[in-house]
Amino acid sequence: MIPEIGHFALILALLLALVQAGFGLLGPRSGQPRYVEAIPFAVAGQFVFTALAMGCLVTSFVQYDFSVKYVAENSNSALPLFYRISALWGAHEGSLLLWIFVLSVWTVAVTIKSRSLPQSFMARVLGILGLLSVGFLLFTLATSNPFLRLDPAVPDGRDLNPVLQDFALAIHPPMLYTGYVGLSVAFAFACAAMIEGKLDQTWARWTRPWTTLAWSFLTAGIALGSWWAYYELGWGGFWFWDPVENASFMPWLVSTALIHSLAVTDKRGLFKSWTLLLAICGFSLSLLGTFLVRSGVLVSVHSFAADPTRGIFILAFLVLVIGGALALYAWRAPLLKSQAGFEITSRESFLLFNNILLVIAAAVIFGGTMAPMVSDALGQGALSVGPQYFNPSFLLPVLPLLALLSVGMHAGWKRGNLARVRRPVLGTLALAVALSVAVCFGAYDFDAVLMPVGVALGIWIALSALVDPIDRLRRGLSLPAGILGMSVAHIGLALLTIGITVVQSATKELDTAVAIGSSAKLGAYQFRFDSTKAMEGPNYSALQAQVTVLHGGKVAAVLAPQKRSYWVQQSPMTEAAISARWDRDLFAAMGEDLGNKTWSLRLQVRPLIQFVWFGALIMMIGGIISGLDRRYRVPKEARDVELVAGAAAAGPAA
Amino acid sequence: MRRLRACLPVLALCASFAAWAVDPSPPMADPSLQERYLTLTHELRCVQCQNETIADSPVEIAAQLRREVRESLLAGKSDDEIREAMVSRYSEFILFKPRWSARTALLWLAPGLMLLAGLIIGWRVLSRRQQLLASDPSTVDEETPV
């Protein structure tokens, strides 16, 4: 009964989504306010029914209802409760349902928070969001229904894929989808503005908090995925330039560009058509990612089971949504002109190059990801593109981006004043170079020329991000959330830069055969293989090793890597053991039993790798602080008053 | 499905499970050979677990391909000869780092070309905006960065 209720709820949600899309897009033209006024009810109803559908699927998982095909395929009676719930998005069908639910949550948030915006504009925004919802609901009901029954029911389920039985991966999809789908808000705002043929600075102000919040979730989602890959996939790396990782990274880069170009459009009314294009592209790339992951066109570790029918459906949807938006763009964008000017030393100029470089970085990844497909399609034979291509190619636009960032943060709007900027720029640069040289040559044994450069850039960004807030506080000025959030996010980026640079240049690793009782030396550390013992988990049995790590004769960590065998899927799993500290991770993982009490072990010392996740976390926090800035939420009239007051307050101090 | 492909249990090993190889062979005596060995094994794509390098893949064929690399290095073959030998059997698919050729030229040049194009476009926008500056009466609060 419960799965049928869920199925029925999805159908009702589809009908309401149709109402929302129809009323939203056609209502404002009809001139009859009742259509527009009905939209919030459709939004609310759709939320209730998608939530009900989610609830039904969760209930089926919790109650071990193995007559539901999706439940039988992705859980088992021995699976702990937490993973039975997260199994909901463990495979294609359920993750689509999650996608739809998240879209519904964003739509509700937009409906509530944007009541003060013009009614026709809001109707169109909700209409576009409704259209997206229709597409995904149709897709789910037609090709990927999670509520299908098995007849006869099976006695027990096939279990959740063991790699997904992990905390980070349980929360990674909701985070990532909240980010992906959140970009649909900026997309809908852009489409609505184009339909209305009107785009002013206030439009940018409305769009900014939504974009920034979506970006924060996307940041968290990507970081969680990378963290998971690091300790669970166990190769010891954290980014593999896999097509699926790239598919999530491209919208991130483009939405980062969008955040910055929105700032210019908000402040100066510039870059309007460019901002629109970025808003379209950001969400389009997340849709494209969905296509790449679920259609089987690319070879990837993370991809869902491939199904060409699904591929055709998503492709048609892409053509409709992205093609429609870009056609609208080709029609309306030429109308948007701005006569505002700026000087080369101005903030606008730096943000212009920020955008160009970020888009190039995204384009480089796009090119590398699609190249194998292009080569195949042109009959040119197989081609692989891996880290050896992506690493240097990505650095090419990103190094100048990081270098410009520190200078750009001090630049004023419109003209900028070189003389005033010189002192903080040169001061921070000198300090950063000195610190970098001291740290790199003092603390690390590294082999890459780029290491002192990357560390210096990171420190420079962090110092530069501190200059403005400290200066404001010293002068007794207020520190608005927008500025605070920006500084925090840039400090996060600085930590990320330092972390990636150091871990890439100064990691020590060794794959080796070690006998019980003997040890292996790695840099300043001694890894001693003490013993192995058998043990059992809730749904697996394991062999656990004990590896003691010594540093200067003292015990630095005791590691317990495991080789697990999950009972249901009978699969071997390698659980690496990691001792994490702020300045280094010690890593040990078991390979094969080589006989004679000897095992092959993978041992690593990874300096500063925690900076990578910590930096991403801080970036996310910065985004949230900035996205929740009150100034974005004040209605238009009140905002103008406040701006004048703010300018008056800032004036005399300047 | 037109072709019933490959032996499923082996594929499943890499497709869904986090088992990976730990290369148990002792480092080569010559450190420069060991360096080249690590570089090459991280460049070669495992033909079975197609998203892993042969250095990381848990399947037997990856171990055998590593053995092939090791023996070729000891036999005095150059890196390019070893790559060529692999390509002649498994096609360019096996190289994670595409070799420079007419076919891959655009791929390798793309980042540089895009950077160049970006600089030119940026420069043109900038000079247009500088010209507009004279006729732009708008005032901005220079202090507030966001």
Next chain:
Amino acid sequence: MSKINRFVLPLAGFALLVVLLAVGLKQAPEKGIIISPLVGKPAPGFELPDLLQPGNKVASSQYQGQWYLVNVWGSWCVACRVEHEALLQIKAQSRVPIIGIDWNDADDAGLEWLSKLGNPYTRVASDSEGRTAIAYGVTAAPESFLINPDGVIVKKQTGVMTPESWQRDFLPLVAGAAR
């Protein structure tokens, strides 16, 4: 270039991308199958222990000047069991010798398989170290290579050989040459 054109560019780029994705979707089922560069090239030579006659060698040189099929299999391979029936049929119907290469397998496991399921092979070579399979660019069992009297690989089957694919893709090559 006029102003309007510039704003149409994204749409044009997207149209191109859609074409690419559609082609990619059409080719998706073949994704991950490596098209062997060895087809049309001389077959790698091999000399391996004979699984059925210990002490003897199976060598490619022994088959110089005639058509033969090299089939890579292993007793650990589930798909090979599916293929086995087809190979027995092909053996009964055609005169092309089939050389089995027992790949990455223990010899006694291979022998047990043949005694239980029947032997479709003219000779069986034991490639327990996988060197010959790598020389042939094998990625996963089963794979089959048709080699002509000049020692050139003229056709390769990745995955299970069926009587139909033998009749359709392989036999005409042999028969055509004979005519």
